[in-house]
Amino acid sequence: MITQKMKYALKALLALADEAARDQPRALTIEEIAARSGAPKRFLEHILLDVRNAGVIASMRGRSGGYRLAKNPSEVSISDLLRRIDGPIAPLPCLSRSAYQRCEDCTDEATCRIRRTFGEVFWSYLLIIESLTLEDMLRSDACVEQIFGT
Template sequence: MITQKMKYALKALIVLADERADTDTALQIEEIARRSGAPKRFLEHIMLSLRNAGVVTSIRGRRGGYRLARDPRQIPLEGLLRQIDGPIAPLPCLSRTAYQRCEDCTDEASCRLRRTFAGVFWSYLLLLESLTLADLVGDGAPLPLDSIPEVQASD
């Protein structure tokens, strides 16, 4: 599950992508917060992280603000998830960026948990690596959401 921080980051990036499509002017943090529904104080930390990752640029001054550093089609969602939320693997022994042997594992080669979750994770990762910010703003190919069954909330 993605974190609330990630949701705010994606909503802010959608706002900047929409602005890029319209006028490509920099938006001040207050405006990004208003349009995205993210709290300004929380968004400031997120935008700093995105700037440090080269996803957005910041412009100083009275007419300054933030804008996308690249075309939305060149901003992969997988990289954003890792930048904001950290490792995305379900088990530490499957992580590409933060591999750690599981403390209770005696043999990775025969671990049933690792084998099962590896297949699920690699399928998820292949799909995720094919998506970009453009897919969120509608510039990419639409996903077939009508073929995904609705999930019922459970206690």
């Protein structure tokens, strides 16, 4: 499950991506991002710092300052962002690429049925999440309509 912090980060990025798609895009202030995304301003300040440090957005000072996307939405990996904001995404520490740790109660990873079962589920999840970009999220309404007919 993703955290509220990650949801706010995604909402902020979607607001910035929507602005970038306009005919004459401009940088958005943190107040504008908060209003467009529904994310509280006080949380956005910390979240946007993490996202900026990841190189996804840029901030500009001055009269026409604010935040803007630093990458094309097709280049913004949701899995990379998820790891940066929420940390490891594996359901078990022994399945994590970035934070591998042997389970304390495990005697043999090679024969662990829990690891194997969750490893198969996690592998399926990774195939999807690793290919997901911000651009995909911008088009998600059309995908949801096709899948669920809503």
